[in-house]
Amino acid sequence: MTITNASDEAARWYARRHAAAPTAAEQAAFEAWRGDSAANAKAWAATEATHDALGGLAALPEMTALRSAARRPAPPPRFAPWRIAASVAALVAGAAGTYSLMSHRAPTTTASAVAAVAHYRTAIGEQRIVALADGTRMTLNTDSQIDVPAWQSERRIRLLRGEGYFEVAKDKNHPFVVETGAGDVVAVGTAFAVRKAGRGFSVALAEGKVRVTIPAVAEPTLLTPGERLAYDGVAVKRETSGAGEATTWLAGNLTFRDTALGDAIAEMNRYSPRKIVLDDPAAAHRKLTGVFRTGDVATFVAALTAYGMARIEREDAAEIRLKGA
Structure with missing residues (x-):
């Protein structure tokens, strides 16, 4: 199923504006178009931020080897330049993994339903968009699990x-609260990412403000x-x-x-069943700088080999084993 949204439109606008x-x-x-809705403005800002991050890295010396390793045949000349750029932008706008779209119904508040919990999971390499009952859009990254209990005073x-x-x-x-086990992230209207890792977590804020509360830390941030x-x-x-x-x-992309x-x-291993x-x-x-497609372990390993950071010792369908070059 093809999903057309503000992000897709932003990618097309980016391609057209940078082709000529x-x-x-x-x-x-x-x-x-950008002023038509908050969603359009947000999608444009996110698209520009992504391309700015990639563009800033492209000039680094390390990227020369990476571009050689990842180079693909040029498109046939019959395509107009803006169409070629649009194809590239579409690749950047869509993750390499599988996407699916779900919706979350408004939880009831009757005594028998208060304990109801909706469960959402993604497999390795999969990303899932969930539309919550209040209009919040939730994108789950690879190998993730989120529970949404019935809401009352908070959207937790x-x-x-x-x-x-x-x-x-x-x-x-009704504050929106992301509970990680190590701390809470509280927002009212904003856009942010939360990642759970080991005993802790991380928060990356794209828009608005969030308050991060960690029990082990005295003051909220x-x-x-x-x-x-x-x-x-x-x-x-x-x-x-x-x-x-x-x-x-x-x-x-991974930067x-x-x-x-x-x-x-x-x-890289988070996004692929074939492990490195x-x-x-x-x-x-050793330190690495570069931008890679999620799940594309073959190009990642080829880049490491081209740059002299590692060499393939052996490989099969399940894994690629490396040694330092």
Whole structure:
């Protein structure tokens, strides 16, 4: 099933505007589309943020080898330039994994139904969009699990595993709370991602404001757009510009900047049933910078080989074992 939404339209507008300078009429049409709804404005901002993150990395020396490894044959010349750009933008706009769309019905508040809980899960490589009863849009990332109990004074959900991105419908009388087990993220109307990892979790804020409450930390933390907070069960780390790179998975990409190779491999493995195993503790500490498609372990390994970071020791359908080059 094909789903047309504001993100798809934003990708098309991005492709058209970057294929050639827009005419006055095209600029007016774009401004009219962007101003037509909050969803359109939000989708455009997210598309620009993703491409800015990718563009900033493209100029780095490490990306030369990555582009060679990932190069694909050029499209036939019969396609107009903007159509070629639109095809590329569509790839960026859609994740490599499987997408599905679900809706969440409004929970009842009768005594017999208060304990009812809706369960949502994704398999490895799958992403799922869930429309909640209040109008909130919830995107589950790969290998994730979220429970939505019946709501009363709060719109509370439980992130049990993995990661979710939440575009929260405004309702000042009913805060939206993401419960992670290690702390809560509270919002009224905003867009943010929450990931559960080990004993802790992380939050990346795209829009609005959220309050992060961690029982082990005395004071709540208020985040503003673009910020990312990570809690590992011991300490809190706050970044003022980490949200963009932390949410490129929404566009089907993983962005690494000076990331330990072992951590990058672990992240790639989240999206693919075919696992990468690095049999070299020393090589695991090497730093990697690059942008890769989620689930595309073959290109990822080819890039590591091309750049001299690792070599294939052996491989089969289930895994690829690497050694330091």
